[in-house]
Amino acid sequence: MVCALALNRRGIPVTVFEQEPAPVEDQRAASLHPTTLEMLDDLGVTEKIIPLGLVSSAYRFHDRVSYSVVAEFDLDQMRDEFRFPFVxxxxxxxxxxxxxxxxxxxxxxxxxxxxxxxxxTETADGVDVEFISPGGTEHVQASYVIGCDGGRSTVRKLADIEFEGFTYPERFIKIATSFDLGVANPKVAFRNYFSDPNEWCNLFKVQxxxxxxxxxxxxxxxxxxxxxxxxxxEAIEQRLQKFFPKIGRYDVEYVNVYAAHQRVAATFRKGRVLLAGDSAHVNNPIGGMGMNGGIHxxxxxxxKLARVIHGEGADELLxxxxxxxRHAAVKYVQAQTIANKRLMxxxxxxxxxxxxxxxxxTxxxxxxxKAYMRRAALADSLRDAAAVT
Ligand SMILES: Cc1cc2nc3c(=O)[nH]c(=O)nc-3n(C[C@H](O)[C@H](O)[C@H](O)COP(=O)(O)OP(=O)(O)OC[C@H]3O[C@@H](n4cnc5c(N)ncnc54)[C@H](O)[C@@H]3O)c2cc1C
Incomplete structure (x- = not known):
C-alpha cells in the first residue's frame, strides 16, 4: 500500500490486487523505525498515525536469567539526526x-x-496479469507488476526467481495479553529483548x-x-506465568505459531516484474526489520519506477x-536479525x-x-544501499 501510494503521488495509475475479501488483520509487524517514519512523513501519513500509535523512544535488553536490565538505548539521543527520534x-x-x-x-x-x-505473461510492452475474482478468471494489462504478496509470493514463483536462504528448525509462538505488564513490572519498556539460554523472549506493547x-x-x-x-x-498460561508470575490467570487476546525464515530473492527484478517486501526477503522478527525493510x-x-515511466530515467534504474x-536486505537486515537471534x-x-x-x-x-541505534533503525542500510550503483 505504501508503494502504491508513493507511485500514485508521482502520477502513476495503480491497481492493487488483494486476494482476501478485506484488509487483513494480521498480528505481525508493529514497530515503525525513525527512518520509515520519515518516508511516511513525505507521503503525509506520519502525523496522522502518531496519535493512533505508541511513541517508544527507549528499548531495553534484559537478562532473563538474572532478571536484570543489561542495557537501554534511548532514541531521544538521536534528536539531531532523526526527524522522529522514536519508534x-x-x-x-x-x-x-x-x-x-x-x-x-x-x-x-x-x-x-x-x-x-x-x-x-510478459508481452512486448507490458505484462498480462491473470487473476481470479468473484466474477471468475480475468486478465488485465499492466506496464509493470510489483509482487508485494508476502513470503509465499505467487508473483516471485511465477517469475521463477529463487528464494535463497534457510528456515529455522524451531518455530515461534506469539501471545498477546491485555494484562498490563508495563505497570506490573517497572523494568519493562514498550520494547524489550530478553536473552535466555532456554527461552528468549521479545516483549512489545501495541495499542x-x-x-x-x-x-x-x-x-x-x-x-x-x-x-x-x-x-x-494451560500451556500458554504456564508459559506466561513462567515469564512473569502473577496472581490469577492471564487474559490472552490471541496466540499463533509460525515458522521463521532467513531468505532473500536472487533478484528483485526480472523484466517487468519487480519484488518488494516479504516477497523479496524474509527474516526473523527480532529487531522489527521486515516491514520496515519492505517499506524502504x-x-x-x-x-525509480516513476522516473522510468515518465521518461526521466533509463530502464536500468530498475x-x-x-x-x-538486495544489498540492504543481505548486508543489514539478514545479518542483523541473525545476530540478534544469536544474542538472545x-x-x-x-x-x-x-x-x-x-x-x-555500547x-x-x-x-x-548512537552508532548502534543508527544501525538498528536501518539508517546505515539506507546510506550504504544508496551508494550501490
Ligand atoms: C510475529 C511477527 C512480528 C513482526 N514484527 C515486525 C516489526 O515489528 N517490524 C517489522 O518491520 N517487521 C516485523 N515483522 C515482519 C513483518 O510482519 C513482515 O515483514 C511484513 O508483514 C511483510 O509485509 P508485506 O506487505 O511484504 O507482506 P504481507 O503482509 O504478507 O502481505 C502480503 C499480502 O499479499 C496478499 N496476497 C498473497 N498472495 C496473493 C495473490 N496471489 N494475489 C493477491 N494477493 C495476494 C496477502 O493476502 C497479503 O495481504 C514481524 C513478523 C512476525 C511474524
Whole structure:
C-alpha cells in the first residue's frame, strides 16, 4: 500500500490486487523505525498515525536469567539526526487499512479485494496479469507488476526467481495479553529483548483495539513440540506465568505459531516484474526489520519506477533498485536479525557475559550508542544501499 501510494503521488495509475475479501488483520509487524517514519512523513501519513500509535523512544535488553536490565538505548539521543527520534508502535494491518480507506478510492488508485493473481505473461510492452475474482478468471494489462504478496509470493514463483536462504528448525509462538505488564513490572519498556539460554523472549506493547493495549510476547518453541500442545490454554498460561508470575490467570487476546525464515530473492527484478517486501526477503522478527525493510523497498522502487515511466530515467534504474535493496536486505537486515537471534539465545555463560558487557559498554558511551541505534533503525542500510550503483 505504501508503494502504491508513493507511485500514485508521482502520477502513476495503480491497481492493487488483494486476494482476501478485506484488509487483513494480521498480528505481525508493529514497530515503525525513525527512518520509515520519515518516508511516511513525505507521503503525509506520519502525523496522522502518531496519535493512533505508541511513541517508544527507549528499548531495553534484559537478562532473563538474572532478571536484570543489561542495557537501554534511548532514541531521544538521536534528536539531531532523526526527524522522529522514536519508534512508533503501530500495527501494520492498521497502516495498510488506513491508506486503503483514505487514499485508494480513485480510478487511478484502485484497490480490489477478493482478487488473487494467478498468472503473468510478459508481452512486448507490458505484462498480462491473470487473476481470479468473484466474477471468475480475468486478465488485465499492466506496464509493470510489483509482487508485494508476502513470503509465499505467487508473483516471485511465477517469475521463477529463487528464494535463497534457510528456515529455522524451531518455530515461534506469539501471545498477546491485555494484562498490563508495563505497570506490573517497572523494568519493562514498550520494547524489550530478553536473552535466555532456554527461552528468549521479545516483549512489545501495541495499542490493539482498546485501552490498556496489548503486550505481545514472542518466544521460541522446540521443533518437536506440536501446535496442539503449545496452543493448549494451560500451556500458554504456564508459559506466561513462567515469564512473569502473577496472581490469577492471564487474559490472552490471541496466540499463533509460525515458522521463521532467513531468505532473500536472487533478484528483485526480472523484466517487468519487480519484488518488494516479504516477497523479496524474509527474516526473523527480532529487531522489527521486515516491514520496515519492505517499506524502504516500496519507496525506493516507486521513485525509480516513476522516473522510468515518465521518461526521466533509463530502464536500468530498475536494476539499480534490485541491487540497492538486495544489498540492504543481505548486508543489514539478514545479518542483523541473525545476530540478534544469536544474542538472545546464547547458551555459553562466558559468551553471554561477554555479549552483555559489550552491549552495556555500547549503550553507556554516547557515540557507540548512537552508532548502534543508527544501525538498528536501518539508517546505515539506507546510506550504504544508496551508494550501490
Ligand atoms: C510475529 C511477527 C512480528 C513482526 N514484527 C515486525 C516489526 O515489528 N517490524 C517489522 O518491520 N517487521 C516485523 N515483522 C515482519 C513483518 O510482519 C513482515 O515483514 C511484513 O508483514 C511483510 O509485509 P508485506 O506487505 O511484504 O507482506 P504481507 O503482509 O504478507 O502481505 C502480503 C499480502 O499479499 C496478499 N496476497 C498473497 N498472495 C496473493 C495473490 N496471489 N494475489 C493477491 N494477493 C495476494 C496477502 O493476502 C497479503 O495481504 C514481524 C513478523 C512476525 C511474524
Amino acid at each position: 512508533l508502535q503501530y500495527e501494520q494491518y492498521k497502516l495498510t487499512a488506513s491508506i486503503a480507506a483514505e487514499y485508494a478510492n480513485a480510478s487511478d488508485f484502485d484497490v480490489r479485494f477478493s482478487h488473487a493473481v494467478t498468472g503473468l 490493539g483495539k482498546r485501552p490498556p493495549g496489548l503486550w505481545r510476547a514472542i518466544m521460541p518453541i522446540k521443533a518437536e513440540e506440536t501446535d496442539e500442545a503449545v496452543l493448549d490454554p 523497498d516500496g519507496i525506493n522502487l516507486a521513485d 536494476d539499480v533498485y534490485s541491487r540497492q535493496r 539465545e546464547e547458551r555459553d555463560p562466558a559468551v553471554r557475559q561477554t555479549n552483555f558487557d559489550e552491549l552495556r559498554h 549503550a553507556e558511551n554516547a557515540e557507540t550508542a
